[in-house]
Amino acid sequence: MLRITADVFSGRPDPVADLTDEARARAALRELTRDRELFTVPAEAPTGGLGLRGFWLEAFDDELARDFGLGSRLYLPAGAQAPAGRTAEVAERLITLAPWRAAPEEGFAGQTPPVEESFRDFLLGQLAGGGQVSAADRAEPAGGTAAEQPEITCQIEFGAFNPGFWNDDANVRAHNNCYNYASNWRTNTFAQPGRGCGHMYSRITCEEMTRASLCDGMHHRFDCFPDTAKPRYLTALVVIPGGGDFHWYRKQKEGFWGHKPGSTPARNVDNSGHVIYDPEKADRGPYTIFCGYFYGCDSQRRRIR
Incomplete structure (x- = not known):
């Protein structure tokens, strides 16, 4: 399984999107890792701000991680912190890969309200605006x-x-x-x-x-x-x-x-x-x-x- 986490919230746990089908996960990773230079290792992740900061990619089995060189996980900076180039295009692909849902909270399962249907549109709007608000x-x-x-x-x-x-x-x-x-x-x-x-x-x-x-x-x-x-x-x-x-x-x-x-x-x-x-x-x-x-x-x- 491949998990995508949107690094975007402040109060609520960040939402996740899971690709549970291995064939789909591998196809997505083949496409995404063609632009490996856009991703950073966790230690280099941006220090943040309010609004869209980036996306985490995390494999749940060591074979998938090994085959695509994920290590533990990778980070794609997005919004105002994103470097120039194809970052926005890759981020948009991540946003649309799978349905978004509330992240599971250890010890508090089911207590966080579900992610709204408009969340994908919110992410796309943040991406289009570079994470800025007028x-x-x-x-x-x-x-x-x-x-x-x-x-x-x-x-x-x-x-x-x-x-x-x-x-x-x-x-x-x-x-x-x-x-x-x-x-x-x-x-x-x-x-x-x-x-x-x-x-x-x-x-x-x-x-x-x-x-x-x-x-x-x-x-x-x-x-x-x-x-x-x-x-x-x-x-x-x-x-x-x-x-x-x-x-x-x-x-x-x-x-x-x-x-x-x-x-x-x-x-x-x-x-x-x-x-x-x-x-x-x-x-x-x-x-x-x-x-x-x-x-x-x-x-x-x-x-x-």
Whole structure:
């Protein structure tokens, strides 16, 4: 079997497409590996960003891997990080080879919502746009933001930016996502809002993601936690229109915001490489809907799964 994984999401596990018929898998690999120079080994995979980053190719038996020189797996950079040449053509072929589905999650089978039928079109759109989103799209009005109440002041804490905690160990980097980062809690489960409280989100909208996050113990901004809930972090939630994925940010002691796009390294810059001082105005790639600000707390982060 040949598995293709789209390196594209931040909150949800990346979707997969499986070629289970060996003849089809071999035919696809013969076509794809004619352009071997387009692929990289895992250690050279891009450091990420929000939106389409690339595709993993992984064989599930050693004979298939040996015959096509796959090693453990190969990576095709795509979107804004792709080199010039035939990369887009090869990536488009990968997108259309097999149906996409939610990746299996160890210990949480069946809990992640299915991949939408429009996911293939979303990938093709990201590919055509080089992974970029126009300024007009980024200016989409916020959805689901709680009414601001500036007369209320809540005491919160700001942790120092420490990306090495998330990035230096490959296992930690691969199995913790933006929700882990926003909660400042490593679970190695690619934590999902609402899973810890037993009522995970059923679709990805501001309203449903907010419900699931509040169920885990988050609060809307200006709904203060007591001192006994320390540490209390300021976070922000965004989603992709149409229910594709979600993404979280956390404000740091230095005044900027940090985040961790999926299994890629934690950082404090947006898709344009600018330090994030305002997540509402940052280049968030396809995550154009701003859902609002929230507080996390110690009991909430200990609950996430």
